[in-house]
Structures are given as C-alpha cells and as structure tokens.
Amino acid sequence: MNSAPLHLPELDPQFLAASLWTRNFEALCAENGGRSIVIDLLRPDGTGTSHREILLPDEPRWRMLNRCHLERIVKFLLWGRGGSRLRISGAPELCMELQARYSPRGERAFDADFVQRVFDETLTISDVSEGQDEPQIAAGRGIREDSALKGCRIGFDLGGSDRKCAALIDGKVVFSEEIPWDPYFQKDPSYHYDGIMDSLRRAAAHLPRVDAIGGSAAGVYVNNLVRVASLFRGVPDDLFKEQVEGIFLKVAREWNDVPMCVVNDGDVTALAGSMSLRDGAVLGVAMGTSVAAGYVDGAGEITNWLSELAFVPIDYREHAPADEWSGDLGCAVQYFSQQGVSRLIPRSGLEIDMNLGKPEQLVAVQEFMDAGDERAAAIYRTIGTYLGYAIPHFARFYEIRHLLLLGRVLSGKGGEWIIDKANTVLQDEFPRQAATLQISTPDEKLKRHGQAIAAASLPRIP
Structure with missing residues (x-):
C-alpha cells in the first residue's frame, strides 16, 4: 500500500510509518466493507483490557494484509499492555496462525518467552464468540x-x-x-x-x-x-x-x-x-x-x-x-x-x-x-x-x-x-x-x- 507521506526522514526515506500504513488500511476497509474485531488481552488474575480493530473481509485477496495488520497489533498489545491470554473475536481464520507464530518454537518465540517469564504461564491466542465475559479493569x-x-x-x-x-x-x-x-x-x-x-x-x-x-x-x-x-x-x-x-x-x-x-x-x-x-x-x-x-x-x-x-x-x-x-x-x-x-x-x-x-x-x-x-x-x-x-x-x-x-x-x-x-x-x-x-x-x-x-x-x- 502506498503511504504517500508528506514528510520523509531525510536519512531514511524508505521508512514506512505504521500510522500511515494503518490509515491506508482503514481506508481500504471503508471501501471494501471492513469487519470489526475485538481483542481481549487477559492476565492470570483475570484482569486485562479490550482493544477494537477493523479487518478487511475474509477473502483470499485480503488474507496477507489482514495477517500483517493483526499480527502487528498483537505484537504492540503484548509489549504495550501485557497479558498471557489473547481472545480474538471476529477473525477465526487467523487465530491458529497467530498461535503458531507466537509459540515457543515460532517466529515470535522471543515474545512468547517474555510472556512466560512475566506471567508464569504460556501465551495462548484463541478465537472466541461474541458475548464472552468482559475483562476486569481496575479503576484508578x-x-x-x-x-x-x-x-x-x-x-x-x-x-x-x-x-x-x-x-x-x-x-x-x-x-x-x-x-x-x-x-x-x-x-x-x-x-x-x-x-x-x-x-x-x-x-x-x-x-x-x-x-x-x-x-x-x-x-x-x-x-x-x-x-x-x-x-x-x-x-x-x-x-x-x-x-x-x-x-x-x-x-x-x-x-x-x-x-x-x-x-x-x-x-x-x-x-x-x-x-x-x-x-x-x-x-x-x-x-x-x-x-x-x-x-x-x-x-x-x-x-x-x-x-x-x-x-x-x-x-x-x-x-x-x-x-x-x-x-x-x-x-x-x-x-x-x-x-x-x-x-x-x-x-x-x-x-x-x-x-x-x-x-x-x-x-x-x-x-x-x-x-x-x-x-x-x-x-x-x-x-x-x-x-x-x-x-x-x-x-x-x-x-x-x-x-x-x-x-x-x-x-x-x-x-x-x-x-x-x-x-x-x-x-x-x-x-x-x-x-x-x-x-x-x-x-x-x-x-x-x-x-x-x-x-x-x-x-x-x-
């Protein structure tokens, strides 16, 4: 996708900003009928957060873009918010692939090991239907x-x-x-x-x-x-x-x-x-x-x-x-x-x-x-x-x-x-x-x- 930035990093003009990539992805979703998904990120004590995203339709032509978008979002959530149990609603075709990638032997084994060390349990990524219990979020x-x-x-x-x-x-x-x-x-x-x-x-x-x-x-x-x-x-x-x-x-x-x-x-x-x-x-x-x-x-x-x-x-x-x-x-x-x-x-x-x-x-x-x-x-x-x-x-x-x-x-x-x-x-x-x-x-x-x-x-x- 062409990000068409107004500013290029002068010493690194090939930089592809995640913010622009995502903005273009969302525009593509608007043109082709995007679908909403929910990502719950939970900890062993049951607390956690929810994050809403949008994906393109579940069609072969969009599979690679959807995979890239969701995998990068999951990566950010794991390191930004933290949790060991990911429940994804609305993208069943991608959950098994994500689980394999973020496994101890997968491409993201480093991330999986970090989750294990922090939360003392193996990272799991599962497909869930709507209506699951909302994660508990402690009030400040x-x-x-x-x-x-x-x-x-x-x-x-x-x-x-x-x-x-x-x-x-x-x-x-x-x-x-x-x-x-x-x-x-x-x-x-x-x-x-x-x-x-x-x-x-x-x-x-x-x-x-x-x-x-x-x-x-x-x-x-x-x-x-x-x-x-x-x-x-x-x-x-x-x-x-x-x-x-x-x-x-x-x-x-x-x-x-x-x-x-x-x-x-x-x-x-x-x-x-x-x-x-x-x-x-x-x-x-x-x-x-x-x-x-x-x-x-x-x-x-x-x-x-x-x-x-x-x-x-x-x-x-x-x-x-x-x-x-x-x-x-x-x-x-x-x-x-x-x-x-x-x-x-x-x-x-x-x-x-x-x-x-x-x-x-x-x-x-x-x-x-x-x-x-x-x-x-x-x-x-x-x-x-x-x-x-x-x-x-x-x-x-x-x-x-x-x-x-x-x-x-x-x-x-x-x-x-x-x-x-x-x-x-x-x-x-x-x-x-x-x-x-x-x-x-x-x-x-x-x-x-x-x-x-x-x-x-x-x-x-x-």
Missing part, C-alpha cells in the same frame, strides 16, 4: 491529591549507575541523596539487598517514623515481585528465583511490613509528570540506551500495563532494521535510542569512529550539533520525523494528552530539533492529534525531586 483513584503524600514516606529509584532515595514528610522533601553503585553484573543478590537497605536507612534517619515506602526501577514488577529486571542481570537463574523475585517483600518485612509499592521507573516518571501538570493521560518516553516508557491514564493513575515500547513495531517496511534481541523488524528501539543515532551516523556523513561505544558516538554527534554541523542536524530531524509518525500509532493504544520526553538522546540542541520536527509532522499529517496533544520535557524541579515524590506517593496508607 484519580489525580493524586495532597492526601496521597500524607505521612512520613520514603521514595527510591534504582538505576544502573546510582540509587536515589528521598525522605518526605507530608509531601515535603526533607532529605534526598544519590549513591553510586554497580548492580548490573553482581552475581550475589545480597549486593542489591544491602544497597537498597542502606539507602532506606539513610532516608529513615531523617524521619520520626516510616509510614510507607515506594520505589521504582527498570523492569517488570507484578505485586512487588521482580519478574524481569536489568538490575539483576548478573544473578544466576536459580538464585534469581530464590532470592531476587521476592527481594522487595523481604525489604518490606524488615520495615515492619509498612505499605510498600514498587513499579517500573517509566511509570513513576509519567506519574511525576502527571502530578506536576495536574492532569492525566501522560505517556513518558525516555530515549537513552534503549526506549523506556511509562503511562498514567486519563484519571491520573498508573496502570498495570507493561509499556515496554522498545519492542513495539513502528516501521512496517519489508526490510526494516532488526532488533538485536528479538530479531523482529521495525521496532522502536532502532529509532528512539542511542542505537538509532548510531544507525544514522554513517548515512549522515559525520566522521565518527564507529568502533566507539554507542554512548560515546552520541556524545560525538552532540558535539557536532553544538558546532552547528548540518549533518548532525539531519540525524535529529530524521529522529523527529520518526517520532511525529510514531505518536499517532501510540495513540491507537494509549489516550495521550501529554507526551513527556526525556533521556540522553534528547539532551542539548538536538532534542529541540527532534521535538520541533515531530510537531511539524503532527500538524501536517495529523492536525486533529496535534491540537489535543502537547510534547514537553521535564523541568529541573521534576528532574531533581519529581520521581522520588511520585514513588513515595505510590503506597496507600490505611
């Missing part, structure tokens, strides 16, 4: 008011190079500290446990008591259990199951089982933005080593969605760049991270040693940008074009009023060019979306204390 409590910060609380954030911790009394930060650490390749889980406890004790020393503890870290957490987390990548699998999976439950016991809540750091960043803006429907996207994301819904509440947007497809061309982990094509990590910058350097003509690490390559591009080099500017305009077309695709799955962008790729002048170009693409291609969505970056207050305050607000004090 609305935009957090000051009462969500009452009491003596500790908020922490565990990063790859430092751990941050803050003590708050009725929402006021009375202590904040960053301590360097190196958790990634530590084989002994006691290193992580001792470091977490040390930060909590330092914060607690500035409080008359501890009423609640909230925290964030990169990874996937379910009911305070560690499912997948890069912080513990050095821990052997047997020790992970025995000593890491329940590490935060152990921490809570050491603090007399005060209310504790640990969630993905992207969600806490989005929550901090929501609290600062006094509004909901915030999608936070960090463009750094990879693509981290978090989401706060329209009511201002974090969800149990995964929002692992590094692995969602945004480029539908046949020979799109491959993700080095999953092997899938056109995933966001190749466009909105240091990997994306590195991929564009040779096309830009910049004289940068490609044997350097990707962080060092990014620094070199930023230095060229600061010097006014047009070749560096072309990299940032290209990323901005990618983003402008990706935002409407994200909005198919998330209600977005605010897009909060952060991360090293956004640092310096280049970040401004990315945002400017993304806004231009939105205004020209998706004017309705542009009128209802604001792109911003965190201010200094949010960067310094926002995440700790937001993390501290997570637990509910009875």
